[in-house]
Amino acid sequence: MARPAKAGRGFPVWLGLAPFGLVLVVLFAVPVLSLLKLAFGEGGFTLVHFHRMIDVPVYRSVLGTTLGIAGLVTVLAVLASYPLAYVMATVGPRARSLLMLLVLLPFWTSALVRTTAWIILLQSNGVVNALLMGSGLTTTPTAFIYNLSGVLIGMTHVLMPFIVLPLYAAFSNLELSTVQAAESLGAGPITVFRRIILPLTAPGVVAGGMIVFMNAIGFYLTPALMGGPGQTMIAQMIASNINTELNWPFAAALATVLLVATVTMLALFQRFFGLERLIEGGGGKAGEPFTVTSRGRSPGGWAAIVAACLVGAFLIAPIIIVFPMSLGSSPFLAFPPDSYSLTWYENFFGTTKWVAALTRSLQIAGLVVAISVVLGTLAALGVARMRPRWRSTVETIFILPMIVPVIILAVGLYYLLAPTGLVGSIWGVTLGHVVLATPYVFITVRAALKSFDGNLEFAALGLGASWATMFRRVMLPSIAPGIAAGAVFAFITSFDDVIIALFLTNIRSRTLPKLMYEGVAHEIDPTIIAASCLIILVTVLVLGGNLLLTKRKTT
């Protein structure tokens, strides 16, 4: 059979696609499909589990709660993002980078650490209540958590970047002259916002809002730890049907509903915006970007600044609070601590279970980075060389594990792997993390390959280099930053994960986040705060190391 000349020499497409493809089939498609099969009846086809979801009021209300909370979080995230994105677009570059950091930091902080910090801040004897009562604003503690407000706070906090980033891009694509034209025609600040800024930034907001909603319906940790019984969401229902009621078919039916909802959102998103938007940023622009001139801001502009400061404080508060707290010496969580010591760090490193969990987490993350970097890079190379016709389909399949709620993967893998005994070792959780982490490597390497000049490849091959030599000497050095970034993502994905670990580890194989989760769910021991700080530190070190390396590369 004749093959096109280009593909004839060098790297075969199948070699790139097959390994990750195989992993996806065995560790993603099979578990998810077995859940579907379970949901529709193992013996014969039945819809009884789905009927039960509608008929039993508790389950019906959980579905309603899930949609309601996801909707509220989306609205809150949009409202909080507007002032922040506006300010980011109109301040100097320094302040802008600072705000960007504020937005991205929660994103990069493990869900568990964030949640722990919020609990410390908001619980009835927590920091915020202490401040409120100390200043005489309230006399009795306000219940911020273990109710709806707790869930909304926790979820909005982490999902905001998905809206702030596209909104900021929309603001910076806005041209100053467009706004000035409206002003010159007689539009005041409110009209300018309503008739010009709002419609022109709406597509970015809608895109971001869909991603937030899609993410929110699958949330597990935050509602479990910061909500009350009234805020039970579908993911918790899946977990409790497996862990306490042992009703696998019904859990599978719930997972099916969640899966269908997520995939529908994804399809809508792809239909309206195209999936590239998830991966890449916006395009170029012509005129002077929207900014504030010497005339200064309108009162509305100043109000936005104040609002943005509040939002900024909201974003950063839980992350900065944990450091001083971890250095306190009393077992009671007070802020600021009465005296400082390293007691809790000593406690952490002096207790076998903590040290063992930390070691195991690092081990697992190391394995995950090694495996997913190979799989992801091969997959990216394969996709880059395949015919355009099927490329976008394969791309979508390869990033699916990022989009499907983690709880579905966790439950599916648990169902598949429980009989094998892998759950007791580190391999069960490692395999789960590989499925989650490889898409990140795939995306970063794919982006690096897109900016790699294909002519260099042909030049090297033309000079007589074999494909392997060309890859090692020409291509690899130029895509190395992409691979490194992917490795960082993979590390953090594994090191921060709780949900996979919750299902795929037991007392002998538990990871650091799982151990912390067990603690947070019962009572917060200050050692957990020390552990949180260690996690943040490791994350910052890994991110910073990567940043330094790429800086050095480019300069």
Place this chain on the structure above:
Amino acid sequence: MNISALGKAVSIQSLGKSYGSTRALDGVSLNIAAGEFCTLLGASGSGKTTLLKTIAGFETYETGQILVDGVDVGPMPVSKRNIGMVFQNYALFPHMSVRRNVAFGLEMRRLAAKEIENRVDEVLALVDLTAYAERLPRQLSGGQQQRVALARALVIRPDILLMDEPLGALDKNLRQSIQLELKRLHAAVGATVVYVTHDQEEALFLSDRIALMDKGRIVQASTPRGLYEKPANRFVASFLGECNFIPSDGQEIAIRPEKLRVGRDLPGCDKKLEGHVTAVNFIGRGFRVMLDHRGAELAAEVDASDEIAALRVGTPVAFGFRSTDAMDIASI
């Protein structure tokens, strides 16, 4: 349509503005009569846009004031100034049709729907865009977008119409046809126009008056002929058109290339001098002869003739001019 009654006089008084250490406006004073077409001309960075933006109210200034019809507009927000503004990149609202773009300013003035429709139709007819009313800006050519921007600014019957290099993005043919259109429109509506360009020919063609700017100052403001024929100084003389400076008795005589004659008999010339030919080029309407006169490089533009065509580089030649054609300029 008649806006002449609405066009207002603008008086700019010793305006000063800095961006950090850059002195963008350095004591600018300019009086523009009602209905006048006044052009700000100057090199890049001379402060034209800055002056326009302060008149519009997009930027503040540190010293001086701007009076429109005798009223200080300094504290007035842009939206209350009743100005029409045409931007270099047109700044059409990308999410609105041509009709909605043009209607925007009228909606801000809370006119009745019927009246808005009538006035939009009227102005779209004026700029010959009736057939494009329902299109979005990105579905129009550059020249059409330009005319939408103009219609949108005109329809509100502005006190002042401000235009910042509105033709800068168009090709030469289109520029010329829109220049004609602009002139026609100005004659028809008679608004006070402040127009920015760095194209001299455009300025000469369009303007009632030209204010030549340099380094944040107005060097000279005059009618196109006044500026060309009576430049106040060397800078003006050489910025607008070309100018020769002939050394004579420790002084300099300024004279335009087309006023120089070259050849044996110099009809009508009361000043006659000698030089060497350094270049002779045919430029269509005649010849351009470059001369060396006591170390000074001079250019002369003369009608085609066999005598000129026969000139050889390096040969001596006589040239001259009418002393009434020499321009009286300050030697700075």
